[in-house]
Amino acid sequence: MPPPKVTILQEEWERRLHEVHVSKQDLNRLVMDYLVIEGYKSAAEEFSQEAGINSSVDFDSIESRMNIREALQRGDVSDAITKVNDLNPEILDTNPALYFRLQQQKLIEYIRQGRIEEALQFAQEELAPRGEESPEFLSELEKTMALLAFESSPQAPPTISELLSPAQRMRTAGEVNAAILESLSQGKEAKLVSLLRLLCWGESLLEERAEFPKLDLNDGTFSREGK
């Protein structure tokens, strides 16, 4: 029998919240970080003026990063690769797994568009040699080629069919984005997202031990279990 949960009353919890020291400037920096990492270029520019924050970030790099992301999300992998190389050729040179991921995405896009012959040719010329490099690449290649077998069938197994999903595009875009951010010595995730992770982690840990007011971020109010 686990020890009984402690109950933290609203008032006590409010004091705890108040004890957390955070200033508006702190929060402004978090917001700035968010705008930059998430690619809101013009908002970041405005914010640096309005809030008087000096950001070490080159705002133009935000834009090219976003262009790359959009190219991937609309399926234009070649354009994305060109743009990544324009930005910094080392990113793909030093990251073969990422480059493979992009090539795989290109193959997927061929298949999605029904350009089967081009898909086959591309696979043979570009991807097959890389599949020999690593078993992981090979298995990914096989999975991708399996798409052809299920081309017109809605019964494809989920692991195969998910390659055609927007999530796959997003994942590829996300990996490229992270690699670019890393090349720019920035965090690969907005700190606000990390903060959400921490909050999920902390609230669920605390939930095992205590009854306390939880935050509903929809409206910024607190609620309590079994109220």
Added chain:
Amino acid sequence: MSGRHSRSASIPIPSAGSATARTMSLENAIPIPSLLSSRLPATPAPARRDRDTSPDDRRLPYTPGGAVPPRRIVPRSFSAGTGAAPVPTFEPRIIRATTTTNPRDAACIPLPLGTSSSAASVSGAGLPGSTSPVRPRRMSANMRSTTLPGSSALSTSAQHRSASYAHTAHTPSAPQPHGFPRPAYLEYSALRDLLQSDATPSASASRHGLSPSLAPSLSLSTTTTHPSYFGRATSSPSPYPYLRRELTPVADSDEESNASPPPVPPPGASSSMASALAEYPALRLPTRWSEQDRHPSLTVSADGRDLTFFGQSCAGDRDSAAARANYPMPPACGIYYYEVEILHRGSKGHISIGFSAGDVRLSRLPGWEKQSWGYHADDGCAFQGQKDGSSYGPTFDSGDVIGCGIDFSQNRAFYTKNGAFLGMVFDSIFPAAATPFELFPAIGLRHNAESVRANFGAAPFRYAIADHVRAQRDKVWVEVMRRPVDWGILSARDAERESGEQREREEHADAEGEAGAGMVRSGLGLGSAGNVLEEEEAKAPLRKLVLAYLAHHGYARTARAFQARCAQTGSVLVPGRALATVEGAGAGAAGEEMDTDEGEFVPSSEPVPGPSSAKADADPFTADLETRIAVVNALLAGDVDAALTSLQTHHPAALEWDGGRVLFKLRCRRFVELVLQAGEALRKVREVERELKAASEARAATDGGTGEHMMNGAAEADEAAMLDGEDGVQDEMDADLDMVGAMDIDDNISTPEPISHSHSAPHSSSTSQPPLVASSSAPSAIPSSDTDASAQLDVSSAGPSSSVHATLSAHAKSLLHSALEYGQALEAEYKADTRPGVRTHLRRTFGVVAYEDPERASGEVALVAGQGARAALAAEVNQTILESQGLPAHPALETLFRQAGACVAQLGLMGVGKAVFADVRREFLEE
């Protein structure tokens, strides 16, 4: 601003007629500031500026064993030594303090010169005196940075004291029994500043140069002194109720505490800290072996570190002699570590090093009894609460240094030998089902003359424990960062948080029906593709949070740019979502998600008029934002009238909110502004007087017509410059405003009319005043005499200065009268109001009259009159407008941060070791 006059009736200002009639009596009754100023001490109240030391001190790199004195202290003491007269009297006393043998006595060491008494007088009444380990420490920091003028000897002595401590730390031979800095490895705990290694906390504070604010993540608020003016019942769930308990939200994020030291309110700072800490007495670190909690055969050395077995060696296998340290190891350390040097192994080497609960028998070696753990010298075995050990490490002998670490984040322990890691040992020190109990460092000996010497952190450790702890902290952080963002947890209603899965499922079914309310559902149990989607979807609510934050603080251009971009992104993402549902990932939720997509560009409680809301200009949210910004900027500029007018036009509900709190405070502020204007005018009069006097003296001296002419010319030029100087004042003010930054959008925005008034200097008499809101009932004297004065000034600039003087003087008088009459009307109106907050605030407001230049006075007055007070009021009005619209008083983003920090701190205090390795400030705020 057509609404201005029609609304003016609500501001009671005495009629103009009475103003002139009572001129003389008023002047006699109320001391003119200038007369008072020379007699008044600069400030009777402690100025609280100690915050300015915090950001750096917090990050002091620690040197193991405290061999290097804290950076901050040293320069200070040097400057004290060179600049001020040294105060040698204190030095010996300090050193004696460190040689006290009993740590419990040490707590009573008198603080040098008046620190304790000052602390008592500064701190709020009714606090547990010295029970809080940190309060005195803060006090001492206060003492150094906030000494009253004229008490430099006091501050010097405090600095001197810290200097002598630093010196002690440098000298290895100096006896240093239990006064030692918090060991460096503990810096990795988010709750580090709650951990007390020193029996004399204030000494430790000055030695460490610790941030006077309690802790980065736990630094305690400073606002509890101002009781709620209007005891407002907070209904649950209430938005941001924690900020409503005080009137001036100085300690929340609206205040730029990092940029400039905020006006930190008085005594309560320490009082809230004391009360918060009083709940957690368990954060004292072990500093020595306990004199009481030991087997009689064991002797503790004077410095508390050595344990020696004296007497009849234990005969039977079951017989031993153990001792425990004076305090348990706080789980809030994350990892606690101490080392033991084997001074004398004895013949058998029956030595056990470990830890035990407080009630374990002292006649047994640690590890043999339940709730005790030990590593034994004779066989190298590790014992976990039973007679049989398991082979763990090497044996150890005289001269070896054995380290013992308890990793609360893993619920395990480890040992080191002569600086080498021996591996993790002991599983589940705290069984999951058990109520947490206290664990003390413990040693067991069995034979005569066996002797060990412990290092609880007073000296450098042999093992690189700081690296060890850092690595473990990083590991925990990686774990935290692997945690998926589950928006369901963060946004769900109460019931969904119930752990019962059955119920959860039912609730989810229900929730699906109401998901249109802007709730983004997270897919459950999806594959990796689902996770990517989930993460993407978690970003939609995050966008909403950021936008609401920008709107809250009035970053209008950023908000617009952000909104526009979100609209684009949304259109990119929408087809993706549609595809996702075809894939079956989130079937059924597609419709809601689309809705959410549209709605996410607007703060949640705003009406969402559909897709058109993405157009920034037509957005009611933007329009509202601009009026709000206008109000705030007007207040920052001291133009209460413009703010009131705008509020009455656009946000009448805010004035009624919470029993008219804001209206009341705005009126009080208006009074202060009037007093400031009058004060400014008076200063001008005196300036002219001085010039006239100088001119006449010069005339007497030169005795020539041309000289007179020149002097007059000079005086006039000065005057003109002085009047032009208003612009200078204005510029200064603008600069100030930028610093304050509560709403730093006062330019480049097409603003409604009110904002234009924000540029009239509040304390200037000659710039054109905005007509008073209450001009119909108010002394028309103010605006009219104002313009008269200006007109006459224009004329007089060509004439003799004495007429300028007369005009100015009349103008100043009329300003003063208006101010006083306004104040009297205010008092009369709220006379019957018995709410304690109202009384206090009124009294404080009227206190401003007593100062010649309240804005530049220090202490309490400046808090009421200065730019900081304007900013605080502006922030409060901003909050109240939002609240009156059903929005939170503080952005949800801020609460998000606070909630995360509070969860982690609470977990750490409850003994969840790994939580202290998730340090919100360090991870998110520090570069």
